[in-house]
Amino acid sequence: MTERVPVRENVLKENDRVAAGLRAAFGGRGIFCVNLISSPGAGKTSILEGTLEALRGSSVRAAVLTGDIQTERDADRLRRHGFPALQITTGGTCHLDAAMVRRALDSLPLDGIDVLFIENVGNLVCPASYDLGEDVKVVVLSVTEGDDKPLKYPGIFRRAGLMLLHKMDLLPHARFDPAAAVADARRVQPDLEVVETSCYGAPGLGAWIAWVQRRLEAKRAAEPHAQP
Amino acid sequence: MVPSVRCPLFQGIHELSIAESIADSVRQHAALRGGRRVRRIGVRVGDTSGVNAEALDFCFAIVVRGTDLEGAALDLERVPVRFRCEACGHEFEPAEFDPRCPACGVERGRLSGGDELSLAYLELDDEEPGRPGETTG
Numbered sequence: 112m113t114e115r116v117p118v119r120e121n122v123l124k125e126n127d128r129v130a131a132g133l134r135a136a137f138g139g140r141g142i143f144c145v146n147l148i149s150s151p152g153a154g155k156t157s158i159l160e161g162t163l164e165a166l167r168g169s170s171v172r173a174a175v176l177t178g179d180i181q182t183e184r185d186a187d188r189l190r191r192h193g194f195p196a197l198q199i200t201t202g203g204t205c206h207l208d209a210a211m212v213r214r215a216l217d218s219l220p221l222d223g224i225d226v227l228f229i230e231n232v233g234n235l236v237c238p239a240s241y242d243l244g245e246d247v248k249v250v251v252l253s254v255t256e257g258d259d260k261p262l263k264y265p266g267i268f269r270r271a272g273l274m275l276l277h278k279m280d281l282l283p284h285a286r287f288d289p290a291a292a293v294a295d296a297r298r299v300q301p302d303l304e305v306v307e308t309s310c311y312g313a314p315g316l317g318a319w320i321a322w323v324q325r326r327l328e329a330k331r332a333a334e335p336h337a338q339p
Numbered sequence: 340m341v342p343s344v345r346c347p348l349f350q351g352i353h354e355l356s357i358a359e360s361i362a363d364s365v366r367q368h369a370a371l372r373g374g375r376r377v378r379r380i381g382v383r384v385g386d387t388s389g390v391n392a393e394a395l396d397f398c399f400a401i402v403v404r405g406t407d408l409e410g411a412a413l414d415l416e417r418v419p420v421r422f423r424c425e426a427c428g429h430e431f432e433p434a435e436f437d438p439r440c441p442a443c444g445v446e447r448g449r450l451s452g453g454d455e456l457s458l459a460y461l462e463l464d465d466e467e468p469g470r471p472g473e474t475t476g
C-alpha cells in the first residue's frame with residue numbers, strides 16, 4: 112500500500128533561496144542589478160559595451176558578469192570599457208543560476224559597485240526560470256528576430272520588467288512591426304516597459320541608460336540605509 | 340493553442356537541471372518520512388514555466404537511473420495559462436493570450452495561472468524499507 116503526501120513547493124526553491132541571499136547582498140549595498148536575457152546575437156554584449164562606455168564619464172560605477180557556454184570572449188570585449196567584467200562559463204548549461212552568480216562574486220567584490228549587469232546565456236527559454244537575485248529581468252528583442260517572438264516565448268516576456276527593442280537602425284530592412292511586438296508582449300506582461308535602442312545610429316542607447324539611472328536612484332531612495 | 344517551449348540550444352539540458360532539482364527535493368521529503376520508498380511524484384508544469392513536460396520526463400528517467408528513485412513514476416500535470424478579467428472577475432483560458440474576456444467582452448484579462456513549476460505530491464510505500472537491496476526491482 113502507498114500513502115499520498117501533498118507537498119506544494121516550488122521545484123526551484125533551492126535556487127530561489129540562493130537568489131534571495133544575493134538580493135539581500137545587493138540591497139544592503141544599494142546595488143541595482145539587471146539580468147539581461149535574449150537569444151544569441153540579439154546584441155546583449157554590444158548594448159553593455161555601449162552602456163559601460165557611456166557610464167565611464169558619469170558617477171555611476173558598473174560591473175558585469177557575463178555568461179557563456181564556452182568562451183571568455185564577451186568578458187574580453189567588456190573589459191575594454193573601464194569597469195570590471197567577469198566571465199561565467201557554464202560548461203554546457205544553457206542558463207545562469209543563482210549559485211553560479213554567487214560563486215562568481217567571490218572574484219568580483221561588490222563594494223564600490225552601483226549597478227551590476229548580468230549578461231545571461233543567449234537563450235530565450237531556460238534563463239527565464241532562474242532568479243539571480245536581480246532587481247529586474249530585461250529582455251532584448253532585436254528587430255531581425257521577428258515580431259512573433261513574445262507569444263512564442265511567453266515565459267521570458269512574462270517575467271521581464273523591461274523590453275529593449277534593439278537594432279532599430281535595421282528596422283527599414285526588417286519586416287518587423289514594433290507596435291505588434293509590444294502589444295503581444297503586453298498580453299503576457301501588461302506592466303512591461305519598452306525602450307527602443309540601437310548600437311549603430313538612432314535612437315542610440317541614451318533612453319536605456321537613463322532608465323537604468325532612474326531605477327538606481329529609485330532603489331537608493333527606497334532603501335536610504337544602503338551604503339553608497 | 341499552447342506555445343511550444345523547447346531549449347533552443349540543447350534540447351533537454353535545461354530540463355536536466357530541473358529534473359535534478361526535483362530528485363533532490365523528493366529525497367529530502369522522503370528522508371523526513373523515514374526514508375520510505377517513493378512510488379510516484381506529482382509535478383505541476385505551467386504553460387509559461389518554460390519547461391517542456393516531455394523533455395522533463397525523459398531527463399528525470401536519466402537522472403534517477405541506478406538511484407533510490409529509479410522506477411518512481413513522474414506524474415506531470417500541465418497547468419494551462421489562465422486569465423482573470425479585471426473588469427468582471429471572470430476566469431478563462433485565453434487563446435494565444437488574447438485578453439478579451441469571453442464573459443463581458445472587455446480586453447482586460449490578466450494572467451492568473453500557468454506560471455508555476457511545483458512539486459505537488461509524493462506517493463510513498465507505507466512500510467519503511469528493509470535491508471538495502473530488498474526494495475529494488
Ligand SMILES: Nc1nc2c(ncn2[C@@H]2O[C@H](COP(=O)(O)OP(=O)(O)O)[C@@H](O)[C@H]2O)c(=O)[nH]1
Nearest residue numbers: 151152153154155156157233278281309310311
Ligand atoms: N545593426 C546593428 N547590429 C547590432 C546592433 N547591436 C549589436 N549588433 C550586432 O549583432 C551581433 C551580435 O551582437 P552581440 O552583442 O555579440 O550579441 P549577444 O550574443 O546578444 O551578446 C554583432 O555582430 C553586433 O555587431 C545594433 O544595434 N544594430
Ligand SMILES: [Mg+2]
Nearest residue numbers: 155156185230
Ligand atoms: Mg554576448
Ligand SMILES: [Zn+2]
Nearest residue numbers: 424427440443
Ligand atoms: Zn470580463
